[in-house]
Amino acid sequence: MQRRNFLCATLAAVATTRTAFAQSWPSKPIRMIVPYPPGGANDITARIYGQHLGSALGQSIVIDNRAGAGGEIGAEAAANSVGDGYTLLFAAIGTLTIHAVAATSKPYDLNTDLMPVSMGAGVPLALAVRASLPVNSVKEFLVYARAQKQPLTYGSAGNGSTQHMTGEYFKQAANVGLLHVPYKGSGPAMTDLLGGQIDVVFETLPALSAHYANPKIKILAVTSGTRSSMLPELMTLREAGVADFDVTTYYGLLAPKGTPKAIVGQVSAAMRDVAKKPELLAAMNKAGADVVTTTPERMQAMVQAEIEKWARVQKTAQIKL
Structure with missing residues (x-):
């Protein structure tokens, strides 16, 4: 009985301490x-x-x-x-x-x-390509990518990032070969897309927001199931023919x-x-x-x-x- 009372008293003291700490937080x-x-x-x-x-x-x-x-x-x-x-x-x-x-x-x-x-x-992601790529739609992109002897390169924010896995998801859903190039974040990947060092990114709209009007890239579609309220003119990959594709x-x-x-x-x-x-x-x-x-x-x-x-x-x- 004494041991049980001691344990109850100890737990009560810990709870009281935690409560007091939470009340004084943040200092x-x-x-x-x-x-x-x-x-x-x-x-x-x-x-x-x-x-x-x-x-x-x-x-x-x-x-x-x-x-x-x-x-x-x-x-x-x-x-x-x-x-x-x-x-x-x-x-x-x-x-x-x-x-x-x-x-x-x-x-x-x-x-x-x-x-x-x-x-x-x-945040929806979007499929964006370098401006010099001779495509202006998802359909044209798929035809062009499938015709290449060497796979087009897509950059991501790093191995295991959502951008990386979205690219892999896209490859499976669209039956197209792409070569993954990992970076240490979205910023460096965007820099190389703008510079033409890589061909494609599957990137979030916030990371793309500063480049919507940049003539060095073309944004072809969003990855979400419905169109973005910010860029409603962009079709979804589903609308472009990539069945059952939905990534937010x-x-x-x-x-x-x-x-x-x-x-x-x-x-x-x-x-x-x-x-x-x-x-x-x-x-x-x-x-x-x-x-x-x-x-x-x-x-x-x-x-x-x-x-x-x-x-x-x-x-x-x-x-x-």
Whole structure:
């Protein structure tokens, strides 16, 4: 009986300490890890949220770009951080789930080492080609690509990134050969597309937003099931004849394991509140992103759905990371 009372008292003390800590949080700036370099969709959407989330929480949000390994360096850094509420991860959910199903070596477990907080944005990708490629539609692109002796090259934000797996998904769905060229983020891939060093990218609209009118590239179609509200003139790949193709990449906020649930709930509620701000909505729309915020529980369900989708693509492509 005494041992049981002691255990109950200890658990109560721990709970009281955690509650008191959560009530005093945040008392210093919060680090938001972005697992890609500046310039890509992950970075753009994270900075938009970071600005407004900092105001809502009463502390500044410091963006920490940790690029490399298709987003895994930053994700691992977050997973190995102390769960004290002062480190968050704003990441491409597709990339995290792709690594969960395709990585042969896993330095962290997505389901146990990171806690869902809230989704942040949903972003269609688009098929874009270098301007000198003699095509002006998806149909022309497929005819041209299939006629080449050497496969056209497509760049991505890195091995295992959503851009990479979208390219593999496209190859399967459209029955076309393409050669993957991985980069350390969307920014470098776009630089080489503009320079003509690669032929194609499957890139997010925020990363393409600064280049819509650039004569060095041609944007042929979006990957989502429906047309983008920002660029409604662009047809979907489904409309262009690539059957059953539907990819939207999601970006969301996660916390290291052990982060008090009260803090996770507070941040999640703040995400949903700032998502209603006209300034944030306008900034996200300008970047080509749709605002998507959720409870932690809803985010967990969406993560599981992404795992199932990319597991099917990985099984066919036999990609090992």
